Amino acid sequence: MRILSVSVMPVLFLVIIASGLFRRVPVFEAFTDGAKEGLKTAVRILPALVGLxxxxTMFRSSGLLTFLTGCLSPVTEKLGIPAEILPLALLRPVSGSGSLALVEDLLTAHGPDSLVGRIASVMMGSTETTFYTLAVYFGSVGVKDTRFSVWAALLADMTAMLVSVWVCRYFFG
Amino acid sequence: MMNYVWAGMIAASYLFAFFTGNVEAVTKGAMDGAQRAVEMVFGLCGMMCLWTGLLEVARRSGLTDALAKLVRPLLSLLFPDLKKEPAAKSAIVMNMTANFLGLSNAATPLGLAAMEELSRINGKSKRASDAMCMFVVINTASITLLPNTLLALRSAAGSTDTFGILVPVWICSIASVIVGTMAVAMLSRREARRR
Structure with a gap:
């Protein structure tokens, strides 16, 4: 697994640059044009992240977060989920920047390579802002009756969340 | 929704701190947090730009189109109703490819174009078609080769094993897509039987 994780970037770099040169794309120009997009994204998410x-951090320093996770831990531990992760699992389908802020907080508080940090990373990486996506996609074509979509999407989210806990415990626990 | 969550968190923090005598720590937390957010975004920035830059090279050299060709056969399995709808299929493929590469800025317009096409096939009905449900659920399940914001965040947080989470992410994404698509297939069949 380690080899696979480490080799993704080198392979992508070489394949992309090589095919660019092969197709006579001005690779450096294309790169800088694309990098501008990354910069725009970063600037766009900044205001929301400052607020969140x-x-x-206020929530954590007040002691309320520790208090709440303490209350929840007996329940979550039965499922093998660390209580620290639960707020992320609840917020993830609702708010993209909110959950990104929570992941940042967890990585800072527990360390990115701790079990909690890894579970939070995997959960964040393998899920989407479900309700936002549903609203934008169905809303754009005026669909009012979305039938079972919400349940199917949430079932998929729950799967990703539970599997992320199990997989991390198996690989890193 | 977010307005209440945000306001509630701040109000609850001060209220709780008032009873436990932590008020100063909460104020300090607000300032530290704001500072950290800026540091985090600056930390992210370099890696985000590196990735979006690289992807632009990939797009211009036709790699995304090549990838789209690979995805195509999967489509008839997931969207049996779209056999004779090449325009819808190609929009869906483009959206999936963009998502797979983590090009979220490009994926949304492509996805909305696909929805437009599916809505036309569905006679602009207010009721979602099977294909629409399938497409949207696949989009909410997120299948991404490199979750770039997350990787940048991990490296900015000082991880010594930034990419170590990739294989677990892929495993979870695949599991959730399988469950999501199967749920859509089963639920739509159940509805059809009830009619």
Whole structure:
């Protein structure tokens, strides 16, 4: 698994650059044009993250977060989920920037390579902002009756969340 | 929704701190958090730009189109109703490819174009078609080769094993897509039987 994880980037780099040169794409120009997009994204998410990370840090320093996770841990531990992860699992389908802020908080508080940090990373990486996606996609074509979509999407999210806990415990626990 | 969550968190923090005598720590937390957010985004920035830059090279050299060709056979399995709808299929493939590469800025317009096409096939009905449900659920399940924001965040947080989470992410994504698509297939069949 380690080899696979480490080799993804080198392979992508070489394949992309090589095929660019092969197709006579001005690779450096294309790169800088694309990098501009990354910069725009970063600037776009900044205001929301300032507000959210500030609020989450307040929540944590008040002691309320520790208090709440303490209350929840007997329930979550039966499922093998660390209680620290639960707020992320609840917020993830609702808010993309909110959950990104929570992941940042967990990585800072527990370390990115701790079990909690890894579970949070995997959960974040393998899920989407479900309700936002549903609203934008169905809303754009005026669909009111979405039938069973919400349940199927949430079932998929729950699967990703539970599997992320199990997989991390198996690989890193 | 987010308005209440955000306001509630701040209000609850001060209220709780008032009873436990932590008020100063909460104020300090607000300032530290704001500072950290900026540091985090700056930390992310370099890696995000590196990735979006690389992807632009991939797009211009036709790699995304090549990838789209690989995805195509999967489509008839997931969207049996779209056999004779090449326009819808190609929009769906483009959206999936963009998502797979983590090009979320490009994926949304492509996805909306696909929805437009599916809505036309569905006679602009207010009721979602099977294909629409399948397409949207696949989009909410997120299948991404490299979750770039997350990887940048991990490296900015000082991880010594930034990419170590990739294989677990793929395993979870695949599991959730399988469950999501199977749920859609089963639920739509159950509805059809009830009619």
């Amino acid at each position: 990370i500030a609020a989450i």
